Amino acid sequence: xxxxxxxxxxxxxxxxxxxWLAQRHEAALEPGLPIVDPHHHLWERxxxxxxMQDLLDDTGAGHNVIATVFVECMAMYxxxxxxxxxxxxxxxxxxxxxAMSASGGYGTTRLCAGIVGFADLMLGDRVTPVLEAHVRAGxxxxxxxxxxxxxxxxPDIRNSHTNPPQGLLGDATFRAxxxxxxxxxxxxxxxxxxxxxxxxxxxxxxxxxxxxILDHVGGPLGYGPYAGKSDDTFQQWSSSIRxxxxxxxxxxxxGGLGMRIGVFxxxxxxxxxxxxxxxxxxxxxxxxxxxxxxxxRCMFESNFPVDKITCSYAVLWNAFKxxxxxxxxxxxxxxxxxxxxRVYRL
Numbered sequence: 175x176x177x178x179x180x181x182x183x184x185x186x187x188x189x190x191x192x193x194w195l196a197q198r199h200e201a202a203l204e205p206g207l208p209i210v211d212p213h214h215h216l217w218e219r220x221x222x223x224x225x226m227q228d229l230l231d232d233t234g235a236g237h238n239v240i241a242t243v244f245v246e247c248m249a250m251y252x253x254x255x256x257x258x259x260x261x262x263x264x265x266x267x268x269x270x271x272x273a274m275s276a277s278g279g280y281g282t283t284r285l286c287a288g289i290v291g292f293a294d295l296m297l298g299d300r301v302t303p304v305l306e307a308h309v310r311a312g313x314x315x316x317x318x319x320x321x322x323x324x325x326x327x328x329p330d331i332r333n334s335h336t337n338p339p340q341g342l343l344g345d346a347t348f349r350a351x352x353x354x355x356x357x358x359x360x361x362x363x364x365x366x367x368x369x370x371x372x373x374x375x376x377x378x379x380x381x382x383x384x385x386x387i388l389d390h391v392g393g394p395l396g397y398g399p400y401a402g403k404s405d406d407t408f409q410q411w412s413s414s415i416r417x418x419x420x421x422x423x424x425x426x427x428x429g430g431l432g433m434r435i436g437v438f439x440x441x442x443x444x445x446x447x448x449x450x451x452x453x454x455x456x457x458x459x460x461x462x463x464x465x466x467x468x469x470x471r472c473m474f475e476s477n478f479p480v481d482k483i484t485c486s487y488a489v490l491w492n493a494f495k496x497x498x499x500x501x502x503x504x505x506x507x508x509x510x511x512x513x514x515x516r517v518y519r520l
Contacts, residue, residue, distance in 0.1 A: 188434050189222035190482035198446040200488055202236030203495045207506070209239045212288075212514035213389065213427055213475035215247040216268060224479045226271050226285065232478055232487035233283050240511065243288035243518050244268045245363060245389075246320050248335055258304050261292040265311040272315055288317045288518035290363050292336070295321045295351030302354050309358065317518045318361030320389070321348075326367055330398030332435070334365060343373040352381060361385040361517065367393040368407060371414035378421040385423055385517060390430025390477060391415075391459055396437030404437040412462050419466035425517055426463050428494070428509070429475035431456050432484030441483040449492035452485060460497050469505035473513040474498075 211233065217224055233239040252263035272286035289312050293304045309316045322334035323342045342348055343366070355362055364374050364386055371392050378386050394411050396404060418424050431438060438455055440447050464472050474494045478487060485493070498506050514520070 188483050190479055195446060195486050198489060200449055200492050202488055203492050205236055206238055208511045209237055210241045210511040210514040211239055211476045212243040212473050212518060213245050214242055214478045216244060217247050217249040229285060230280060235488040237491045239283050241284040241287040241520055244286040245290045246292040258294055258297055259307060262307045262311050265289055265291045265308050265316060269311060269313045269315060287520045289315045290318045290320050293319050295348050298347045298350035301351040305354060305358055318363060319355060320363035320365060322365040324365060324367050328399045343377045356384045361387055363387045363389055365389040367395050368411040375417050378424050382423050388424060388426040391426060391428060391463055394437050395435060397435055407437060415462055416466045425471040426467050427475040428460050428463055428472055430477045431459060432481030434483055446485050449489045449496055452493035453496035457497060469508040470513060472509055474509055
């Protein structure tokens with residue numbers, strides 16, 4: 175399972191430091207609680223490798239991870255054929271990992287039980303054959319598309335790996351492609367930055383029949399022109415989150431706060447911080463989402479290996495469990511597995 179030509183690094187993704195992470199170990203809290211991890215990647219890049227065994231090492235760190243959902247990251251694209259169809263290679267690769275996992279020979283966790291791929295929605299109506307090819311390649315596991323839209327006017331901010339233009343979500347051609355998702359029962363994962371949440375609101379209102387999953391609590395930025403302005407960012411972000419929550423077709427992933435581009439700098443500490451510290455820092459952001467959307471429209475996510483620059487898998491899910499400590503049994507079940515299982519039809 176190796177690529178002859180590894181994918182180059184993504185601009186906003188930094189390899190984790192294994193020696194640094196090894197300084198902190200925590201036993202899993204509530205080890206029996208079922209977890210569906212609805213957001214992780216697999217790749218072999220020129221600067222970092224995260225493949226099936228690496229994921230198994232993380233999901234096997236003590237928590238009861240019953241299934242996972244893979245989200246596109248430009249891995250294993252086809253080397254030949256039409257340009258628009260090359261991303262189907264990623265789905266073929268991931269479905270192979272899922273089939274290996276489903277054999278039962280690698281433990282009880284069903285890796286990549288759902289697959290979210292990439293198709294260029296700027297193809298407009300012409301994207302339909304690409305979507306259909308993903309569905310075929312997914313072997314019954316393909317669930318949706320992510321066309322990352324992260325863009326900012328500041329040259330200090332790295333835009334998404336799709337190199338999106340300003341205002342992508344409102345573009346007429348993009349929306350023509352977006353309109354092809356619902357007829358195929360496909361969802362849309364939205365990855366963008368917090369100043370763009372109003373654009374996503376417009377898209378959600380225009381397509382109420384398409385399920386939109388907001389990744390990483392909406393991408394609050396904390397570097398470049400946003401450095402040192404976390405209070406202002408929180409106010410703008412929380413207002414947009416509450417507006418989005420009024421759209422019943424939008425759900426949100428609770429995670430991504432360990433990324434280097436965000437408002438926290440735990441990755442710069444001399445040693446990894448304990449899960450108590452992560453939970454305390456992340457609480458206002460997580461609570462805002464849960465209070466706005468309700469547990470039935472929220473799902474905790476690992477965003478691994480991207481968030482692995484901040485903490486290990488075991489510590490991450492301990493932090494989430496601390497954040498949900500006061501939730502009712504039904505809400506806790508939704509946050510850790512139910513919402514993800516329903517939205518991604520696992």
